Amino acid sequence: MVSASQFCDLLKKNGFNFCTGVPCTILKDIILCLSSDSDLPYIPATREDEAMGIATGSYLAGKQPIVMMQNSGLGSSINPLASLDILYRIPMLLLISWRGYQGKDAPEHLIMGEAMLKLLDALGIPHQVISEDNPEAAISASVRTMRERGIPTAAILKSGIVQ
Amino acid sequence: MKRFDAIRAAVQALDGNELLISSNGMISRELITVRDSPQNFYMLGSMGLASSIGLGLAISLPNAQIVVMEGDGNILMNMGSIATIGHFAPKNLIQIVLDNECHDSTGGQPTVSNTARLEEVAQASGYRMAARATTEAEVGKVVRQSLGEGPAFILVKVEKGNVKGIARVLHSPEEIRSRFQQAVRLLSG
Numbered sequence: 001m002v003s004a005s006q007f008c009d010l011l012k013k014n015g016f017n018f019c020t021g022v023p024c025t026i027l028k029d030i031i032l033c034l035s036s037d038s039d040l041p042y043i044p045a046t047r048e049d050e051a052m053g054i055a056t057g058s059y060l061a062g063k064q065p066i067v068m069m070q071n072s073g074l075g076s077s078i079n080p081l082a083s084l085d086i087l088y089r090i091p092m093l094l095l096i097s098w099r100g101y102q103g104k105d106a107p108e109h110l111i112m113g114e115a116m117l118k119l120l121d122a123l124g125i126p127h128q129v130i131s132e133d134n135p136e137a138a139i140s141a142s143v144r145t146m147r148e149r150g151i152p153t154a155a156i157l158k159s160g161i162v163q
Numbered sequence: 164m165k166r167f168d169a170i171r172a173a174v175q176a177l178d179g180n181e182l183l184i185s186s187n188g189m190i191s192r193e194l195i196t197v198r199d200s201p202q203n204f205y206m207l208g209s210m211g212l213a214s215s216i217g218l219g220l221a222i223s224l225p226n227a228q229i230v231v232m233e234g235d236g237n238i239l240m241n242m243g244s245i246a247t248i249g250h251f252a253p254k255n256l257i258q259i260v261l262d263n264e265c266h267d268s269t270g271g272q273p274t275v276s277n278t279a280r281l282e283e284v285a286q287a288s289g290y291r292m293a294a295r296a297t298t299e300a301e302v303g304k305v306v307r308q309s310l311g312e313g314p315a316f317i318l319v320k321v322e323k324g325n326v327k328g329i330a331r332v333l334h335s336p337e338e339i340r341s342r343f344q345q346a347v348r349l350l351s352g
Contacts, residue, residue, distance in 0.1 A: 018219075018223065020219075043219075043222065043247075043251070044247075045215075045243070045247060046243025046244070046246060046247060047241075047243055049209075049211070049212065049215075049241070050212070050215045050241060050243055050244055050247065051215075052209075052212070052215075053209065053211075053212030053213075053214075053215025053216045053218075053219065053241075053244075054215045054216070054218050054219040054222075054247075055219060056212070056215075056216050056219060057184075057215065057216040057217060057218060057219020057220040057221075057222075057223065058219040058220070058222070058223045059219075060204065060216070060219070060220055060340070060343055060344060060347060061219065061220045061223030061224045061227075061347060062223065062224075062344075062347060062348070062351070063223050065219075079208070079209060079210075080209045080212060082208070083207065083208020083209045084206070084208060084209035084212065087207065087208060087336045088336040088337060088339065088340040089336075089337055089340065090340065
């Protein structure tokens with residue numbers, strides 16, 4: 001377990017300097033932490049696909065962006081991923097919360113909870129599940145893959161890891 | 164007014180230092196016919212996201228002028244973007260909506276922009292400037308007035324249908340991206 005501020009420092013240490021997205025309870029402390037951080041500003045989007053567009057613009061401007069979302073928002077992000085960010089090779093970190101993990105959640109999260117990794121695989125998006133004992137290793141591995149491949153790379157965050 | 168003539172009038176009103184984002188379909192094709200430039204980011208897919216890409220650029224490059232060109236079908240897919248742009252209110256963002264009241268590229272199916280007053284939505288969302296243009300002269304005038312005075316929402320009423328002799332975007336997506344990044348670096352000095 002890490003604190004939200006430690007986790008945000010980890011993101012900044014890995015070169016991220018622009019963040020946008022749509023909240024999730026699992027991400028709430030991270031977003032709160034970023035709301036007063038000018039080194040890694042957070043721009044709230046109305047939808048996850050809008051966030052993908054904003055992040056793409058920031059990347060073209062020379063920033064290294066993160067898009068945060070609940071895994072429900074992966075559904076809204078599939079077209080921008082396929083026809084913008086993978087197509088044009090726009091690297092960014094997708095920090096996706098894992099609702100519906102192991103089938104233990106509210107009913108609206110169960111189908112996406114089960115399908116998420118398969119959807120990412122089907123799109124060819126590399127992903128790392130952030131482990132409780134070593135969040136730093138998962139972020140570093142995601143960043144390495146993102147830079148090597150030059151495409152969006154997902155880091156998956158389960159409940160209870162960032163407090 | 165033809166959409167092609169509106170795009171040409173807008174481009175002619177610019178200084179040449181702007182970064183342009185054009186939405187997928189005929190708008191990118193008409194822009195490349197008017198003037199191809201590394202400063203143009205031609206979208207091939209991700210319909211609806213032109214204004215969002217423009218916002219990400221405008222926030223990140225406060226000293227650059229960003230111009231978005233998109234259709235009514237595009238902005239109707241991403242109305243939330245108007246609220247976000249109005250909130251962050253970047254002075255360096257101009258959004259030109261070429262409104263032919265239909266999805267022309269897929270056979271002219273009607274949109275609902277004949278009843279939705281999109282420029283009023285922009286105004287109510289906090290844009291500093293929201294205007295409607297119906298002639299090439301008006302397009303040029305409003306674009307010039309909007310430079311550095313954004314966010315500006317310029318609704319341009321255009322006819323349905325295409326003009327002849329329009330080029331295709333033959334650059335690969337990666338080429339569009341890398342030369343645009345190069346143009347950003349040159350402009351940022």
